[in-house]
Amino acid sequence: MSGSPSPATETSERPLKIGILSFAHLHGLSYASVLASRPDVELRLADENAERGKPIADQHGVSFTTSYAELLEWGPDGVVICSENARHRVLVEQAAAAGAHVLCEKPLATSLADGRAMIEACEKAGVSLMTAFPVRFCGPVVSVARLVRDGKLGRIHGVAGTNPGTMPGGWFVDPELAGGGAVMDHTVHVADLLRWILGSEAVEVYAQVNRLLYPDLPVETAGTIAVTFENGVVATIDCSWSRPKSYPTWGGVTLEFVGDDGVATADAFAQTMNSYYDGPSRSGSQNVQWLPWGDNADALMIAEFLAAIREGRQPQPSGWDGYKATEIAFAAYASVKAGQPVRLPLEE
Amino acid sequence: MKVKSVGVVGLGGMGGVHIAGWQRLGVDVHGYDGLPEARARARDERGVTVHDDMESLLGAVDVVDVCTPTDAHHTVALAGIRAGRHVICEKPLTRTLAEADELIAAAREAGVQLHVAQVVRFFPEYAAAREAVVAGRIGTPAVLRLTREGGMPAGDRWYHDQARSGGIICDVMIHDIDFARWIAGDVVRVYAKTLRPAGPQGAHTHAYAILTHASGAISHLTASWARLKAPFRTSFELAGSEGMLDYATDQRPAVRTAPPELAFAGGWPTAEDPWAAELREFLAAIEDGTPPRVGAEDGRAALEIALAAVESAETGRAIELPTDESDTNLGTTTASAEVTSA
Numbered sequence: 105m106s107g108s109p110s111p112a113t114e115t116s117e118r119p120l121k122i123g124i125l126s127f128a129h130l131h132g133l134s135y136a137s138v139l140a141s142r143p144d145v146e147l148r149l150a151d152e153n154a155e156r157g158k159p160i161a162d163q164h165g166v167s168f169t170t171s172y173a174e175l176l177e178w179g180p181d182g183v184v185i186c187s188e189n190a191r192h193r194v195l196v197e198q199a200a201a202a203g204a205h206v207l208c209e210k211p212l213a214t215s216l217a218d219g220r221a222m223i224e225a226c227e228k229a230g231v232s233l234m235t236a237f238p239v240r241f242c243g244p245v246v247s248v249a250r251l252v253r254d255g256k257l258g259r260i261h262g263v264a265g266t267n268p269g270t271m272p273g274g275w276f277v278d279p280e281l282a283g284g285g286a287v288m289d290h291t292v293h294v295a296d297l298l299r300w301i302l303g304s305e306a307v308e309v310y311a312q313v314n315r316l317l318y319p320d321l322p323v324e325t326a327g328t329i330a331v332t333f334e335n336g337v338v339a340t341i342d343c344s345w346s347r348p349k350s351y352p353t354w355g356g357v358t359l360e361f362v363g364d365d366g367v368a369t370a371d372a373f374a375q376t377m378n379s380y381y382d383g384p385s386r387s388g389s390q391n392v393q394w395l396p397w398g399d400n401a402d403a404l405m406i407a408e409f410l411a412a413i414r415e416g417r418q419p420q421p422s423g424w425d426g427y428k429a430t431e432i433a434f435a436a437y438a439s440v441k442a443g444q445p446v447r448l449p450l451e452e
Numbered sequence: 453m454k455v456k457s458v459g460v461v462g463l464g465g466m467g468g469v470h471i472a473g474w475q476r477l478g479v480d481v482h483g484y485d486g487l488p489e490a491r492a493r494a495r496d497e498r499g500v501t502v503h504d505d506m507e508s509l510l511g512a513v514d515v516v517d518v519c520t521p522t523d524a525h526h527t528v529a530l531a532g533i534r535a536g537r538h539v540i541c542e543k544p545l546t547r548t549l550a551e552a553d554e555l556i557a558a559a560r561e562a563g564v565q566l567h568v569a570q571v572v573r574f575f576p577e578y579a580a581a582r583e584a585v586v587a588g589r590i591g592t593p594a595v596l597r598l599t600r601e602g603g604m605p606a607g608d609r610w611y612h613d614q615a616r617s618g619g620i621i622c623d624v625m626i627h628d629i630d631f632a633r634w635i636a637g638d639v640v641r642v643y644a645k646t647l648r649p650a651g652p653q654g655a656h657t658h659a660y661a662i663l664t665h666a667s668g669a670i671s672h673l674t675a676s677w678a679r680l681k682a683p684f685r686t687s688f689e690l691a692g693s694e695g696m697l698d699y700a701t702d703q704r705p706a707v708r709t710a711p712p713e714l715a716f717a718g719g720w721p722t723a724e725d726p727w728a729a730e731l732r733e734f735l736a737a738i739e740d741g742t743p744p745r746v747g748a749e750d751g752r753a754a755l756e757i758a759l760a761a762v763e764s765a766e767t768g769r770a771i772e773l774p775t776d777e778s779d780t781n782l783g784t785t786t787a788s789a790e791v792t793s794a
Contacts, residue, residue: 261658261678262647262648262660264599264672264674308768310643310770312641312662312670313670314668314669314670315668316595316668316669316692316693317595317692317693319693325594326594326595326670326691327670328595328662328670328672330643330645332645338645338647338660340660340662340672342595342597342672344595344691346595346689346696347691347696348696351696360674362648362658362676363678364650365680366678367678367679443641444769445643445768445770
């Protein structure tokens with residue numbers, strides 16, 4: 105499996121103690137599966153909602169508690185935080201105080217002040233903070249990132265990015281807990297990839313949003329953003345919850361780079377086959393899906409988190425990367441309000 | 453009236469496409485071009501009755517079909533209108549909004565028809581998407597993504613000259629601007645970026661635009677001449693309150709060949725190509741008064757949005773467009789009417 109440890113550095117060492125704090129974000133399910141499958145990890149789970157967390161612990165045969173403090177008293181080497189966006193800060197601060205390295209689900213925080221406080225708490229405690237941007241580890245993205253940075257397209261001028269998805273429901277559509285709607289949920293992956301691949305920071309953001317999809321929700325459900333980078337590149341991001349439930353997969357991430365010498369598109373989740381399923385005797389309901397066969401990006405991301413802990417280095421992408429990606433989302437909201445582009449960096 | 457002959461003005465690439473379309477429709481084709489060699493080629497290779505000046509052409513035809521570079525549309529179309537001829541004009545309708553207004557007013561005054569060849573509405577996949585939207589397959593349109601990407605226009609042609617063509621936004625993106633309006637209605641705000649200077653005149657060869665429709669729908673448009681040595685492609689994604697439609701010309705090739713350029717060697721893969729379909733509909737409008745699916749006012753509206761996008765790209769600001777409140781439901785109301793009549 106792609107997430108297996110490298111034997112030379114790791115077999116002689118004790119397993120790393122890793123905890124997962126909260127399963128409010130569904131990505132926690134995948135992280136639990138990855139961590140539970142690794143022989144070099146001792147896993148424990150905590151969730152204030154036992155109904156949500158306990159079955160996951162039982163499935164993997166690992167210990168479970170409803171008390172985050174209790175899990176942290178165990179002295180984990182690292183924790184993965186999958187609480188609601190607005191509750192990242194309190195758990196990151198608790199984990200840092202307990203001396204645990206932190207992998208925090210995206211978006212890092214629902215305000216710049218919270219993001220800054222999380223980074224400072226980890227610095228002060230001498231632990232590292234990583235932001236969960238698994239798309240950096242998707243094969244097609246890694247491949248296009250390399251060709252762009254090797255200059256194969258010449259100078260880059262424009263990038264069209266998309267991260268559409270299905271409407272996630274639950275706390276994701278609660279402005280207090282999520283910090284916003286589709287813009288908060290689906291801007292940061294592409295924003296992070298752009299910063300990382302272009303090696304430049306955003307200086308201006310323009311955005312338009314609407315609530316025509318799911319008009320009864322209290323948050324924006326669609327948005328399109330244009331980001332101008334310091335190096336002159338203009339990128340756009342579609343963060344809409346535009347995929348119907350009948351779409352053959354959850355959504356996706358695409359990036360089209362346009363340079364002087366060529367164009368290259370990465371479709372991060374296109375490594376799929378078409379599946380058509382009618383059930384036993386072909387008499388059930390019809391189901392069409394795109395079944396993935398590419399690398400497990402979550403496993404590769406977690407391997408980086410664990411390797412960085414063992415090697416005593418900062419994992420990538422960092423907390424700062426998480427902070428700068430959310431800044432682009434916050435700027436999008438500011439632009440919507442102004443009806444015009446806004447300049448970055450934003451005031452905290 | 454029965455149209456017996458049409459005069460194609462401008463015998464370059466687009467003129468050739470229109471000539472072929474008219475010939476398939478059984479209409480007698482006359483032609484004029486300022487370049488004698490273009491006239492000779494149309495006569496010798498396509499059997500067109502060519503004229504040495506506009507006067508002579510105008511005297512010989514029922515309809516004038518303007519296929520010149522964009523900056524000449526106004527002069528040629530106006531000459532046709534003033535001679536009492538119905539006029540069909542390639543997109544963009546004109547180079548400036550004032551010219552468009554003058555043409556529309558002149559045609560009304562002269563009692564002749566003025567049509568604009570926004571051909572995307574006649575591409576079967578785009579027409580089918582529109583019908584699906586009207587039939588309720590996506591509910592209320594919310595987010596549109598439209599792309600149109602090809603290589604550089606050959607040589608040092610007028611396309612590269614912003615002053616003459618209006619650049620990539622007025623020449624290429626205007627197709628999707630018109631389609632976005634057809635799907636989601638009038639546009640009230642435009643933000644655009646033009647990028648990647650290249651070619652003989654250092655013109656921008658790549659552009660993005662974000663359109664905000666009166667309904668609140670958002671359209672993201674990409675137009676490009678940066679797709680080097682690769683097939684031209686277009687795509688649309690139309691997401692609405694109930695569903696979504698998506699399509700890309702390269703998603704599932706209906707004809708697959710090696711080498712790839714053989715793909716169209718067997719002819720257009722539908723019974724009628726979009727240009728012939730478009731000319732047939734304009735012909736019906738002129739002969740029977742059947743309204744076509746696109747009017748000169750639509751061409752003017754697309755141009756207005758395109759010019760606002762150019763202004764946005766030049767100023768870095770989002771540009772607000774004047775709205776006519778009675779038009780806010782244009783997208784849906786005209787939708788049903790046009791589809792039933794089409």
